[in-house]
Amino acid sequence: MLEIKDLCVSYGAIEAVKGISLTVNDGEIVSLIGANGAGKTTTLHTITGLVPAKSGSIVYDGHDLLKTHANKIVTLGMAHVPEGRHVFTRMTVQENLEMGAFSLKDQSGLGKDLEMVFDYFPRLKERRRQLAGTLSGGEQQMVAMGRALMSHPKTILMDEPSMGLSPLLVKEIFNIIVTLRKEGITVLLVEQNAKMALSIADRAYVLETGRITMEGKASDLLHDEKVRKAYLGA
Amino acid sequence: GCSGGSMDDSSSSSSAASGDTITIGSVTTNSGTAAAYGEAEVKGFELAVSEINAKGGINGKKVKLESLDDKGDATEASNAYNKLAADNSVLAVAGPTISATTAAVAPLADQTKLVTIAPAATADSIETGNYLFRTCFKDSYQGEVAARFAAENLKVKKVAVLYGTGDPYSSGVGEAFAKAAEKLGMQVVDKESSSSADDTEYSAQLQKIQASGAELLYAPYYYSVAGPYIIPQARSVGFEGYVMGPDGYDGLKLTGDKSQYDKTFYTTHYSADDTSNTKVQDFIKSYKAKNNADPNTFAALGYDTIYMIKQAIEKAGKSATREDVRNAVAGMSFEGVTGKFTMDKSGSPTKSVIVLELKDGKPVYNTTVQPK
Amino acid sequence: MTDQIIMFISQLFSGLKIGSVYALVALGYTMVYGIIRLINFAHGDFIMVGAYVLMLTIPAIVAAGLPAWVAIVPAVLVCVAVGIIVEKAAYKPVREKGNSMTALITAIAMSLLLENGAQAIFGADFQTVPTIFHLPSIAFGKLKLPGDTLLTIVLGLIIMIGLQLFVKFTKQGKAMRAVSEDKEAAVLMGINVNSTIALTFAIGSGLAAVASLMYCAAYPQVSPMMGAMLGLKAFVAAVLGGIGSIPGAMIGGIAIGLVESLTKAYIGTITGGVITSAFSDAIVFAILIVVLLVKPSGIMGKNEGEKV
Amino acid sequence: MTDAKNSEQPILKAEHLGITFGGLKAVSDFNMTIRKGELIGLIGPNGAGKTTVFNLLTGVYKPTEGDFWLDGQHMNGKKTYQVVRAGIARTFQNIRLFKQLTVEQNVLVAFDESFSYHMGGAIFRTPRFWKQENEMHAKAMDLLKIFDLDGLASTQAANLPYGQQRKLEIARALATGMKLLLLDEPAAGMNPTETEDLLRCINTIRDRFGIAILLIEHDMSLVMSVCQRIQVLDYGRTIASGTPEEIANNPQVISAYLGADDSDDAEADSTDHATPEPSIAKTMQEGAR
Amino acid sequence: MKKSMLSTRQSYLVCFLGILASFGVVMALCESGIANSYIKGIMMTACIAIIMTTSLNLTIGVLGQLTLGCCGFEAIGAYVAALASKYMVAAGMLVDPTLRFLVTTLLGGVVACVFGILIGIPALRLHGDYLAIITLGFGEIIRVIIQNLKVAGGMGLDKGAAGQALIGIERTANLYIVFWIMIITVVVLFMFGRSRYGRAVKAIRDDEIAAGASGLNTTYLKVLVFAISAFFAGIAGGIFAQYIGSLNPTMAGWLNSINYVIMVVFGGMGSITGSIVSAIGLTILPELLRAFADYRMLAYSVVLVLVMIFRPQGIFGSWEFSLPRLVNRLLFRNPKAEAEEKAEAAGKTDDAAETGTETEAAETAATTETKEA
Ligand SMILES: Nc1ncnc2c1ncn2[C@@H]1O[C@H](COP(=O)(O)OP(=O)(O)OP(=O)(O)O)[C@@H](O)[C@H]1O
Ligand SMILES: Nc1ncnc2c1ncn2[C@@H]1O[C@H](COP(=O)(O)OP(=O)(O)OP(=O)(O)O)[C@@H](O)[C@H]1O
Ligand SMILES: CC(C)C[C@H](N)C(=O)O
Ligand SMILES: [Mg+2]
Numbered sequence A: 001m002l003e004i005k006d007l008c009v010s011y012g013a014i015e016a017v018k019g020i021s022l023t024v025n026d027g028e029i030v031s032l033i034g035a036n037g038a039g040k041t042t043t044l045h046t047i048t049g050l051v052p053a054k055s056g057s058i059v060y061d062g063h064d065l066l067k068t069h070a071n072k073i074v075t076l077g078m079a080h081v082p083e084g085r086h087v088f089t090r091m092t093v094q095e096n097l098e099m100g101a102f103s104l105k106d107q108s109g110l111g112k113d114l115e116m117v118f119d120y121f122p123r124l125k126e127r128r129r130q131l132a133g134t135l136s137g138g139e140q141q142m143v144a145m146g147r148a149l150m151s152h153p154k155t156i157l158m159d160e161p162s163m164g165l166s167p168l169l170v171k172e173i174f175n176i177i178v179t180l181r182k183e184g185i186t187v188l189l190v191e192q193n194a195k196m197a198l199s200i201a202d203r204a205y206v207l208e209t210g211r212i213t214m215e216g217k218a219s220d221l222l223h224d225e226k227v228r229k230a231y232l233g234a
Numbered sequence B: 001g002c003s004g005g006s007m008d009d010s011s012s013s014s015s016a017a018s019g020d021t022i023t024i025g026s027v028t029t030n031s032g033t034a035a036a037y038g039e040a041e042v043k044g045f046e047l048a049v050s051e052i053n054a055k056g057g058i059n060g061k062k063v064k065l066e067s068l069d070d071k072g073d074a075t076e077a078s079n080a081y082n083k084l085a086a087d088n089s090v091l092a093v094a095g096p097t098i099s100a101t102t103a104a105v106a107p108l109a110d111q112t113k114l115v116t117i118a119p120a121a122t123a124d125s126i127e128t129g130n131y132l133f134r135t136c137f138k139d140s141y142q143g144e145v146a147a148r149f150a151a152e153n154l155k156v157k158k159v160a161v162l163y164g165t166g167d168p169y170s171s172g173v174g175e176a177f178a179k180a181a182e183k184l185g186m187q188v189v190d191k192e193s194s195s196s197a198d199d200t201e202y203s204a205q206l207q208k209i210q211a212s213g214a215e216l217l218y219a220p221y222y223y224s225v226a227g228p229y230i231i232p233q234a235r236s237v238g239f240e241g242y243v244m245g246p247d248g249y250d251g252l253k254l255t256g257d258k259s260q261y262d263k264t265f266y267t268t269h270y271s272a273d274d275t276s277n278t279k280v281q282d283f284i285k286s287y288k289a290k291n292n293a294d295p296n297t298f299a300a301l302g303y304d305t306i307y308m309i310k311q312a313i314e315k316a317g318k319s320a321t322r323e324d325v326r327n328a329v330a331g332m333s334f335e336g337v338t339g340k341f342t343m344d345k346s347g348s349p350t351k352s353v354i355v356l357e358l359k360d361g362k363p364v365y366n367t368t369v370q371p372k
Numbered sequence C: 001m002t003d004q005i006i007m008f009i010s011q012l013f014s015g016l017k018i019g020s021v022y023a024l025v026a027l028g029y030t031m032v033y034g035i036i037r038l039i040n041f042a043h044g045d046f047i048m049v050g051a052y053v054l055m056l057t058i059p060a061i062v063a064a065g066l067p068a069w070v071a072i073v074p075a076v077l078v079c080v081a082v083g084i085i086v087e088k089a090a091y092k093p094v095r096e097k098g099n100s101m102t103a104l105i106t107a108i109a110m111s112l113l114l115e116n117g118a119q120a121i122f123g124a125d126f127q128t129v130p131t132i133f134h135l136p137s138i139a140f141g142k143l144k145l146p147g148d149t150l151l152t153i154v155l156g157l158i159i160m161i162g163l164q165l166f167v168k169f170t171k172q173g174k175a176m177r178a179v180s181e182d183k184e185a186a187v188l189m190g191i192n193v194n195s196t197i198a199l200t201f202a203i204g205s206g207l208a209a210v211a212s213l214m215y216c217a218a219y220p221q222v223s224p225m226m227g228a229m230l231g232l233k234a235f236v237a238a239v240l241g242g243i244g245s246i247p248g249a250m251i252g253g254i255a256i257g258l259v260e261s262l263t264k265a266y267i268g269t270i271t272g273g274v275i276t277s278a279f280s281d282a283i284v285f286a287i288l289i290v291v292l293l294v295k296p297s298g299i300m301g302k303n304e305g306e307k308v
Numbered sequence D: 001m002t003d004a005k006n007s008e009q010p011i012l013k014a015e016h017l018g019i020t021f022g023g024l025k026a027v028s029d030f031n032m033t034i035r036k037g038e039l040i041g042l043i044g045p046n047g048a049g050k051t052t053v054f055n056l057l058t059g060v061y062k063p064t065e066g067d068f069w070l071d072g073q074h075m076n077g078k079k080t081y082q083v084v085r086a087g088i089a090r091t092f093q094n095i096r097l098f099k100q101l102t103v104e105q106n107v108l109v110a111f112d113e114s115f116s117y118h119m120g121g122a123i124f125r126t127p128r129f130w131k132q133e134n135e136m137h138a139k140a141m142d143l144l145k146i147f148d149l150d151g152l153a154s155t156q157a158a159n160l161p162y163g164q165q166r167k168l169e170i171a172r173a174l175a176t177g178m179k180l181l182l183l184d185e186p187a188a189g190m191n192p193t194e195t196e197d198l199l200r201c202i203n204t205i206r207d208r209f210g211i212a213i214l215l216i217e218h219d220m221s222l223v224m225s226v227c228q229r230i231q232v233l234d235y236g237r238t239i240a241s242g243t244p245e246e247i248a249n250n251p252q253v254i255s256a257y258l259g260a261d262d263s264d265d266a267e268a269d270s271t272d273h274a275t276p277e278p279s280i281a282k283t284m285q286e287g288a289r
Numbered sequence E: 001m002k003k004s005m006l007s008t009r010q011s012y013l014v015c016f017l018g019i020l021a022s023f024g025v026v027m028a029l030c031e032s033g034i035a036n037s038y039i040k041g042i043m044m045t046a047c048i049a050i051i052m053t054t055s056l057n058l059t060i061g062v063l064g065q066l067t068l069g070c071c072g073f074e075a076i077g078a079y080v081a082a083l084a085s086k087y088m089v090a091a092g093m094l095v096d097p098t099l100r101f102l103v104t105t106l107l108g109g110v111v112a113c114v115f116g117i118l119i120g121i122p123a124l125r126l127h128g129d130y131l132a133i134i135t136l137g138f139g140e141i142i143r144v145i146i147q148n149l150k151v152a153g154g155m156g157l158d159k160g161a162a163g164q165a166l167i168g169i170e171r172t173a174n175l176y177i178v179f180w181i182m183i184i185t186v187v188v189l190f191m192f193g194r195s196r197y198g199r200a201v202k203a204i205r206d207d208e209i210a211a212g213a214s215g216l217n218t219t220y221l222k223v224l225v226f227a228i229s230a231f232f233a234g235i236a237g238g239i240f241a242q243y244i245g246s247l248n249p250t251m252a253g254w255l256n257s258i259n260y261v262i263m264v265v266f267g268g269m270g271s272i273t274g275s276i277v278s279a280i281g282l283t284i285l286p287e288l289l290r291a292f293a294d295y296r297m298l299a300y301s302v303v304l305v306l307v308m309i310f311r312p313q314g315i316f317g318s319w320e321f322s323l324p325r326l327v328n329r330l331l332f333r334n335p336k337a338e339a340e341e342k343a344e345a346a347g348k349t350d351d352a353a354e355t356g357t358e359t360e361a362a363e364t365a366a367t368t369e370t371k372e373a
């Protein structure tokens, strides 16, 4: 379980996150929606230690994440699919995926895990020897997700996984998220495609300029008039 | 109306050294690749100054040494020099160390009318015949003496030259040697050069020299290059003839087998076992007492330089101006540890050259070549 | 064998001798550049540090009855320490705050610091290093091939292959590659970026110590400035071979060594004396320029054309 | 709108355009004709070669086969800036602004070629310099006004929020005075509200400048509502082209790109979390109307 | 708000007066004898450094391309000017030293510029460290060539043979004239930077691909910048030759070039003010540290590292000093102008406030010059 309390984050003078609290329970899909610049990415970055927090607390499975070294967080079973993919451009697709398993002590299951990822994303199998930097945007997104899966996460943070993907793939990705949940993985999902995100999430939070302005069951938010107007383009 | 901005104005026609100290400035190369020379010179200066002060100074005034570093760089040298020149209490300057910086300082000396004596800058081209003097002989002369020694004492017929083009000293002496060798009827069978005077690898050139059948290799380089690189590499490509070099060989760094340095000669300014000169032993003794090490040629030149200045100031008298000191240096006769000599019109001494030979890695006095 | 051929072969070997030293130094540059995209201008000075350690420790080691090359142990230790300190004290803070240009200036400043520090401690003068190897030359008739040249070449090859295997197959090696590409993503993979960079510096500096051993075996002299030109040439070698590429560093180093030696030997004859051996440095740089213009990423470098 | 098809010369004509990257045929046999005032969609799965088509048309890559013409002028082998000056401008899939310049300067840079004062003029600040600089400033502000960016003219581009960066990129492209505008996924990363706003902008500029637009986009509601024709790429080849309706119902396109219409589950979307909302085809059809 | 500020024309006038004033100060110092030859020498060195640094800043700071070969161009300018001057003296041409100085210096600049173009066209296809290393290579090649040039004769190989010795160059550089050359350089670079050219060059720095896609001929502009930098480096070389009076090929070496790069980065990339201040500062600093003889280079490198750690953007970042702005502030205090000022100090707007800041850098030159003396 992930619990964030009163988190504040700033970049120099810019306060990006102004005291948010949120909870993600085991096995849930929780969606975080909000306009550009609301602080969604910043929140995820703070959880996985890429950005230092100014105040507040983040507890995951009894571990204080703010006191955990960023590179140890993945060993606690938390993976992060970052915004903008961040694939290793000069490594092949397969090497990228293998990097995902870096934190695992036991590397023997590597082959099986790869097959699993290739099942999710057959396209990657075709391109396994291509340098990730020359892949199309969508293909890179698949690599980033596949790579996260390779670390056997209990929780995955996803930052706009559908960005730049074809409708077919968007659907696939959302299907995968649902499948992941079925397999017991907890998902914290940041999405611009709020409609889709809310339709698969259990609960959701709405973030506006660094503050949480609404929270509740996803289905409720999906039908909320304000949300519809602001984020669903109704 | 721009005279004030001109760099050529000579504002200071300096008055007599006032007060009870005389300041001698020095600009030397104390950092960078030629630093060892500069450091040796400064040690020579310091020794001379302390001796002079111990004996009551010059004209009863204490001597102060104001020593500046030029990093072997022309701009630094002129800035440092200008700093000294602007100080009216400075009566004379010792330095700079290498020819490259001396060339930059030479016109400044004339302009500021400040007598400047370079202990070891041997390049011919720095002469101005005005305010710049030197304690050492010059490269053309040194090269010529070496050629004469090769022809007359070593009796070789075929010689080869190897020098670094980046350095006026190395190429200057090298060219002078080649020219003189031809004049003396020797055959210059190969002339090779390197990119700079501080390369490390010369075996390509040396191999060609070996193949050319030269009996003697003239390789004007600094001690730090000739010792560990040129001579061993020459021997390792199979060259067994004579190796000769200029004063830069002083303090040659030896590596490996000492016998490979046999048959090596060089021209220099002074020799520790030159018994013909009584000053030498005294100098060595007091140098050792002060620095706990043996002096090299450059310390000796530095030492003489200060004494030359002393002699000139004494001659110019108690209220000497910079011009007076200059006039005293011009044409002066001097006897120091590096020999007995007279300044010629262009500011270089006509002096004897000492040839040393390496035996078991140690320089041994071979002969003194008197000026013609 | 005619004299001509003997001369040619020994030229080749003298090129290989200096070339394999360049290669060893270039490997260090490539490792560090590969991971933090920084021309570690101080790398040449690490070699100087190593050389001073050799100079100081060899007499004691020989006195203790051990072979002189054992001095490599203290040399590696000191170089690694210096490398890590330089990284932690200077490069890391600058990396976190500055840009690539700042980092480069810092590297230059560290180079100045090491050079002037050495000068303050040891003086500006040159000092000789005792003989390190007593290897016999291998003779083929009139052709003599010096033993330490062969050793340097073999050592260079072994290190190159070792490094290549390390980077390709070990976990730490993979971490290095990941960090070199994307530090943020590397953290997310569970890689400790700082220790990976420190490790890379340690390896690079250790290599510098090895390079200084081989360098001092061939050119037995140390001075505070000795690293500057050597470092520059080796850096050119690394770029020529394709910076970031381990085999590239080796190829680049050897290529530069050969070019230097062969131009010194033959350029005068070929051009009828118009261009003399004194141009060898210029020719090395000219070749670098031509190679980079034809293949901007160097001989072995991967073309990282930016995808638009 | 369809009468644009009858107009004289096509703005862009591409024939058998193709490029190979070390064995990989990223684009092959690409044909396209665009006329003045048209807005054409280019869609296809990820990695289909859409961006590569843009790169070919803007001279970033040299085609390994085929030719293309702008206003009848043969453009193969032209450098990027030559292509731009001839009249093709673009935006990038990953925003490429001049980050350290201000919003206004971003636009001014693209005006550059339409102003002619020389270095002498710049150094001596001739009247011509001032006249042109002022003119440029006025034009830039006009352009920024269309995108509601005029208030931010002196903000540094890097400090703009994402959506406005996208708009600025379009404004900058417009400033080149092009005839054909290539937009690469302008709506990516925007939420539906912002997308709608963008859509309005696109319509405005097409009508106001009378230019042709080629649009890459994965947001089907956007594509379907603004494009007159759509061309679909897959594996570098054109698999379909036609009106939005035709495309939406093309089985090949559905299987390769849109995904089968699971409208059965669509009803359940709000109740059953297990199923994502899939009625893309439906959205498209709505948009197309 | 505009009403209460200086108009554009007034701003120019203020700057011009500022420059005149600073020249007056320099002149007063020299004529009154307060500045002795040492100080004058340092001022001269500082002027040369300012010309080198500000023009190099155009390539490094504004274009964003690192070059390590600037001293190669300086050397070309220096040798050309020196040889031309020697030739003219020998041939009895242009006997007026000032005129000869100007003509030969300009010639040095032009020849360096030609080399800049020749070298820039191929070299600028590369970026970043590759460009750095390739320019470094060109510098070294120039050094070796000069070294072996019969006419340049290394350095004064043979004093007898005319033209061979590059010592004894007529020392015709006059501080006042050099001061004005420096001012012209700074003004030209400043005006260039604040025009469509400068904007285009900055655009290339930020994103070359996007710049091409905005219709800029990036190759042309890059070569242009390179050529301008080379031209001024050549001018600086011409001045140097005729100030120092003797030349040595090592001046073309990379270590010297790096010194100027350090000055640029130290002052702040893209900031003319920064370049001027750091050129002056880093010229004076080693002189001040002379007292510490052995440790001065050590101290220098430590200072450098500390600045990079604690102020990585350089002392001035991209901030420019502006006399008109200062005047505005003093005369027409108002909160809005101050806010603007603050924003600019924070480096947020680069040169948005165009009119208010027109000749500020030239002005900086002037005022800092005063500081120096
Ligand atoms: N590295 C940074 N430095 C300074 N400010 C930043 C940085 N990263 C983000 N910000 C600012 O922090 C705020 C929140 O940004 P964040 O990226 O978290 O938003 P987001 O909700 O993820 O938006 P988007 O939908 O565009 O991804 C924004 O105002 C942004 O400008
Ligand atoms: N420079 C390159 N080198 C090698 N392959 C490339 C290069 N550029 C593109 N490709 C390949 O060409 C194919 C088409 O890429 P492109 O970027 O055009 O896709 P796209 O249709 O724009 O996809 P997306 O919608 O995901 O952006 C991809 O498979 C990509 O890997
Ligand atoms: C110190 C000396 C070796 C200097 C040398 N004679 C020169 O003129 O450069
Ligand atoms: Mg985000």
Ligand SMILES: [Mg+2]
Binding pocket: A136, A137, D050, D051, D052, D093
């Ligand atoms: Mg694309």
